[in-house]
Amino acid sequence: MRFSVLGSGSRGNAVFVEASETAILIDCGFSGREISTRLESIGVGMDDLNAIFITHEHHDHTSGAGVVSRRCRIPLFANRQTYENGGKRLHKPHQHREFDTGESIVFRDLIIRSFSLSHDAADPVGFIVSDGDVSLGVCTDTGIISKLLRHRLQGCNGLILEFNHDAWMLQSGPYPLPLKQRVQSNKGHLANHDGAALLEALIHPRLQWVVAAHLSEINNVPDLVHQATSSIFNDQSTDARFRVSGQHRPTEVFKLHNR
Numbered sequence: 001m002r003f004s005v006l007g008s009g010s011r012g013n014a015v016f017v018e019a020s021e022t023a024i025l026i027d028c029g030f031s032g033r034e035i036s037t038r039l040e041s042i043g044v045g046m047d048d049l050n051a052i053f054i055t056h057e058h059h060d061h062t063s064g065a066g067v068v069s070r071r072c073r074i075p076l077f078a079n080r081q082t083y084e085n086g087g088k089r090l091h092k093p094h095q096h097r098e099f100d101t102g103e104s105i106v107f108r109d110l111i112i113r114s115f116s117l118s119h120d121a122a123d124p125v126g127f128i129v130s131d132g133d134v135s136l137g138v139c140t141d142t143g144i145i146s147k148l149l150r151h152r153l154q155g156c157n158g159l160i161l162e163f164n165h166d167a168w169m170l171q172s173g174p175y176p177l178p179l180k181q182r183v184q185s186n187k188g189h190l191a192n193h194d195g196a197a198l199l200e201a202l203i204h205p206r207l208q209w210v211v212a213a214h215l216s217e218i219n220n221v222p223d224l225v226h227q228a229t230s231s232i233f234n235d236q237s238t239d240a241r242f243r244v245s246g247q248h249r250p251t252e253v254f255k256l257h258n259r
Contacts, residue, residue: 001131001256005160006030006038008140008213009247013061015138015160016044016250019131022108025052026127026138028065035064038250046072051107052093054078056121056141057086069093077105079114081122101125115152117142120187128152133258136160140214143188145198153202157256161199163212163228163244164189165219173219183219192220192228200232207240209254217247 006014012029016039023044028035036046049072052065057078066089069076076093079101083090099105101123104113111132114125119141126139126149137156139149153159170180170191183189190198199210212225222244233242245251 001129001134001136001158002253003136003158003160003256004042004250004253005211005213005245006035006042006250007247008245009215009217010060011217011247012063013140013214014038016042017110017129017136018044018048020109022050022110023048024050024107024110024112024129025068026129027055027061028052028068029060029063031064032067032071035068042250042253049074051097052076053112053127054082054086054090055117055126055138056119056124057082057090058121058141059089061141062086062089065089066091066093069095077107077112079123079125082124085122113152115148116146117149118144118146118187119189120182120185126152128156134158134256136256139198142190143186145190145194150198150201153198155204155206156202157206158209158211158254159199159202159207160211160213160245161195162190162214163192163195163220163225164214165191165216166221166224167191167193169221169224170216170219175218189214189216192225195225196228196232199229203232203238203240205238206259207238208256210240210242211251211254212242212244215244215246222246
């Protein structure tokens with residue numbers, strides 16, 4: 001399995017995942033042109049895509065979803081409440097496919113299982129994507145680390161986890177108080193120390209890649225994410241490698257192997 005975070009942050013989010021003859025996007029928060037450009041930069045064409053899976057209806061996760069679905073003539077998967085609250089961004093996809101939160105979907109060469117998250121959206125989810133040999137967990141846009149979340153992400157070979165903000169930067173930064181409260185709430189976003197605590201709970205010998213995602217450009221910087229996680233990766237019990245994704249360009253393409 002291969003994956004790349006095409007971009008992650010408040011201006012747009014999308015993850016490319018590929019296994020065998022199947023390629024999907026998880027979220028599509030950029031224009032069709034921008035998605036095409038970012039895919040091309042990692043050696044993938046728009047015609048290679050087979051489906052889009054949506055985590056929740058917010059603009060930074062859905063702005064190009066309907067357009068890309070129609071342009072590529074591929075199905076758009078979302079749960080019912082996400083569709084109902086997605087407005088024009090999810091309007092008239094090439095093929096409308098609903099799933100129930102918690103359901104496992106067999107799509108071509110992949111098995112995609114959703115799980116519930118806590119965020120100020122209608123019915124937000126994370127995903128576990130598996131090809132039967134390895135699995136990738138995708139978890140951003142959540143305000144709390146629930147038992148369900150930890151349970152679902154256990155044993156994944158790759159992880160994309162939220163490291164949204166540094167607590168001190170958020171408190172001392174320019175956001176108005178109501179927005180600060182929203183970000184810190186149990187339906188907001190994970191701080192660096194939260195993401196690090198989650199990662200520490202999920203470390204296991206077969207974990208290969210961890211990518212930090214959804215960093216705030218106002219309230220976080222990559223160096224602080226690395227500081228929050230350095231002790232975890234200095235532990236000799238893991239060989240996992242760590243990267244921080246950004247808003248403006250894709251990550252490298254990461255490969256997950258069945259060791």
